[in-house]
Amino acid sequence: MNNNAFTNHQLNDTEAGELFSNKLLSEIRERFYYIDNDPHGGERLFFDNAGGSFRLKKALEEFARLDAIPDCPERPHNKALYLQKKQENGINDVKTIFNAKGGSVVTSLTASQAMFDMVRAISENIPGTNMVTTILEHPSAYDPMVYYSEKLNKELRVAASNPVTGGVDVDEVVKLIDKDTCLLSIMYASNITGAIIDVGNVIKKAREIKPDLYIVIDAVQHVPHDVIDLQKTPVDGINFAPYKFFGCRGSGIAYLSDRAARLPHHKLIAKEPYVWQLGSPAPAQYAVVSEIVNYVCWIGGKFKKSDDRRELFECGMKKIHLQERALMSRMLDGTDEISGLRKLDGVNVLLDYEDLTKRDFIISIGFNNIGYTQAMKEYEKRGVIVFVRLLSNPYSKRILESCNLNGAIRVSPLHCNSIEEIDRFLEITNEISQLSPS
Numbered sequence: 001m002n003n004n005a006f007t008n009h010q011l012n013d014t015e016a017g018e019l020f021s022n023k024l025l026s027e028i029r030e031r032f033y034y035i036d037n038d039p040h041g042g043e044r045l046f047f048d049n050a051g052g053s054f055r056l057k058k059a060l061e062e063f064a065r066l067d068a069i070p071d072c073p074e075r076p077h078n079k080a081l082y083l084q085k086k087q088e089n090g091i092n093d094v095k096t097i098f099n100a101k102g103g104s105v106v107t108s109l110t111a112s113q114a115m116f117d118m119v120r121a122i123s124e125n126i127p128g129t130n131m132v133t134t135i136l137e138h139p140s141a142y143d144p145m146v147y148y149s150e151k152l153n154k155e156l157r158v159a160a161s162n163p164v165t166g167g168v169d170v171d172e173v174v175k176l177i178d179k180d181t182c183l184l185s186i187m188y189a190s191n192i193t194g195a196i197i198d199v200g201n202v203i204k205k206a207r208e209i210k211p212d213l214y215i216v217i218d219a220v221q222h223v224p225h226d227v228i229d230l231q232k233t234p235v236d237g238i239n240f241a242p243y244k245f246f247g248c249r250g251s252g253i254a255y256l257s258d259r260a261a262r263l264p265h266h267k268l269i270a271k272e273p274y275v276w277q278l279g280s281p282a283p284a285q286y287a288v289v290s291e292i293v294n295y296v297c298w299i300g301g302k303f304k305k306s307d308d309r310r311e312l313f314e315c316g317m318k319k320i321h322l323q324e325r326a327l328m329s330r331m332l333d334g335t336d337e338i339s340g341l342r343k344l345d346g347v348n349v350l351l352d353y354e355d356l357t358k359r360d361f362i363i364s365i366g367f368n369n370i371g372y373t374q375a376m377k378e379y380e381k382r383g384v385i386v387f388v389r390l391l392s393n394p395y396s397k398r399i400l401e402s403c404n405l406n407g408a409i410r411v412s413p414l415h416c417n418s419i420e421e422i423d424r425f426l427e428i429t430n431e432i433s434q435l436s437p438s
Helices: 022-029 057-067 078-098 111-125 139-151 170-174 199-209 283-301 309-333 372-381 397-402 419-432
Strands: 104-108 130-134 155-159 181-187 214-218 237-240 252-256 347-350 363-367 387-390 407-411
Touching: 057 283, 078 104, 078 252, 078 283, 078 309, 104 111, 111 139, 111 181, 111 214, 111 237, 111 252, 130 139, 130 170, 139 155, 139 181, 139 214, 170 199, 181 199, 199 214, 283 309, 309 363, 309 419, 363 372, 372 387, 372 407, 372 419, 387 397
Parallel strands: 130 155, 130 181, 181 214, 214 237
Antiparallel strands: 104 252, 237 252, 347 363, 363 407, 387 407
16 A cells, blocks of 8 residues: 555645536547547557547548648648648647747657757857756657757756655756756656646746746646646747647647747748748648647637637636546545545555646556556556556656656546546556466
């Protein structure tokens, strides 16, 4: 049993979240592919959304429809203008997601490529002797900081994690920043621990030390789960991956501030200095972003009347976050009828933290009786897809060691999951906890 379980803590309404009505949840689930079944047949609980996400039917349908159109969007005829409009709408919707004004939007094949490009442009062109990041960063954000700090002979300063919260404390980051820091790169939330970083306070305190400090954020994990508002947390670069936000694979998207967009970068000579897009655009990928925003606004419209797209999007994301928190609370604490993870004998909730308002819906667990890899296989035998993080995995080693862990089974449901699915997972987990090691 987890010795850090908070059995005496009573969650208030905000901390415990708020479930969607059965009617709304049913409508939501109809909008996704394979919500409760395997693509090749049979029932399935897909709880590995931190590695991808359920796909919106409308997003994939719109992608296929537009991608089938042969016309080049960089032409003056009507169908080309139609495709240009789809691209324009998608660019505007990237800004809707972040509540961004001005600046520039760039697409790459992956969010990792976009991050490498942003780090390169800033580190190569902004004076300073050091760069700052955190030990919890995903390799797609950590590795470019290592690469360019070494290439440019700049000191790389790395903030330590907090092994209690699974996050990084504000002061641990800020104490590394000085007048000679050229770039701060920090994630919004960890895709292993689920901890949400207080980037608002990091940004505020960092710029008290250096007002013109360049800051980039890896938002790939956090953006599908909560509101991001660049009017409150202004940064110079931020990225996300549509395939982790109910969309499809094949693109990574970043937003750059006006000043960052105008830094020297790879560009076509004929393009304006703030343009980062190379080559012909892919309107279908932009249309996927619009369908993601349409979906979230549709949820927001169930709770709020507004003609403002950002207002509806913000409302929808807040409701998504509350739904996920309610599901997370149930998974951790259970009910009178079923024990939650915190109360299951032989199950350890790793990096368990009392305040659920500081967590995305990612839970890491381990078993007393069997190892992480065997446990993952036992889940799959029972129709549950989770993921295992091990020290032997180069994507996980640095982060696990910083939190004093030798491994973790990562469980990452989504807002479209139901309480019945959470309870089924708990039943299966209890069953696995009683197995003999192989």
